[in-house]
Amino acid sequence: MNETAGPPQDPRDATLTTADGRAALRMERALAHPPERVWTALTDPAALGRWFPAEVALDLAPGGRIVFRFPGAEDGDPSTKGVVTAVDEPRLFAFTWGGDELRWTVAPEGRGSLLTLVHTFGDLPGAASFASGWHLCLAALARSLDGGPAAAGQDRGALHEAYLHRFGLDRGTVESVGETGARRVRFERQLVRPAEAVWAALSAGIEPVAGLPAPEGFTADGVAAGPVSEVRAPHSLTYRAEPDTTVLWELGEGTGHGVRLVLTQTGPAGFDADAALAAWRTRIERLAAELLRL
Known part of the structure; x- marks a missing residue:
C-alpha cells in the first residue's frame, strides 16, 4: 500500500x-x-x-x-x-x-x-x-x-x-464536578499509534513507580508532578499534582487507527483549569507530533 x-x-x-x-x-x-x-x-x-x-x-x-x-x-x-x-x-x-x-x-x-x-x-x-x-x-x-x-x-x-x-478535535474541555465547585480539565483524543508505543513515548525509558513522582513525559508545563498513586502500564497512570489536583492518563480502545487517549486533571474550586487546559493541549500536541515520527 x-x-x-x-x-x-x-x-x-x-x-x-x-x-x-x-x-x-x-x-x-x-x-x-x-x-x-x-x-x-x-x-x-x-x-x-x-x-x-x-x-x-x-x-x-x-x-x-x-x-x-x-x-x-x-x-x-x-x-x-x-x-x-x-x-x-x-x-x-x-x-x-x-x-x-x-x-x-x-x-x-x-x-x-x-x-x-x-x-x-x-x-x-x-x-x-x-x-x-x-x-x-x-x-x-x-x-x-x-x-x-x-x-x-x-x-x-x-x-x-x-x-x-x-475539525477542532484537539481541544479539551473544562467541566464542573459535583456540587463543591470542583473543576476538571478533560481531553479525549484518538492517537495514531498503539498503546505500547504511546506509553514508551511518554515514559521515555523511566517507568512510573507507585509512590515516586510521575516521569516528566506524563506532565505539562506548570504541572508539578507528585507521587504516583496507581499505574497499569501501558493503559493508565494516576498521580497527585499541585495545587491539590489529580491527573489521570488513560489509553484505551479507539477506532482501530491507534489508541484512544483520555486525560483529566481534577482540582478544587480554586484550581486554574483554564491555564491547565492550555498547558495540556500543548503537551498533547507535542506527543502527537512525536508519534508521527515513529
Missing part, C-alpha cells in the same frame, strides 16, 4: 457537524464519470471490491442485508453488518453499518457526477479516523473509475492529524 501524508486536499468540502449526541461527516468528490457508472462502483460487489478494503455482500433493496468482511474480522462481529435503508438508482444508496448510518448520493455535474457521502455516528473523537479512511477510499474509487490501480492507500497518521485539527 502507498503511504498518504500531508493536509487534506481531496475530496472537497469535508465538514463535521453535531446534533443530539451524534456527529455527521460530509464529504464530496467530483468525478469525471456519469452517475450510472458511479452507481455501479458503489453498489456492485465486484466493483466495490476494486476500491473498498473489504469484501462486501449485499441485497440491493430496502431492508436487505449488507455485510463487510475485512481480513481477520470475525463473522459474528455486529460491527461488520448492516441493513440497506434506501435505494434510488442511480441517485441514492443508504444503509446502516453497526450503529452508524451512511448515505451516498450521486448527482449529475457537468459531464460527470458529484458524489456525496454523509456518515453519521456517535463517536465524535473518532471522526478524524473516519474522515481519513473515507478520504483514501474515495481517492481509490476515483482511480478505479479512471481505470488505474485502485488499492486504497495507507495513512501513517499525517492525514488523520490534519483532519483532527480541521
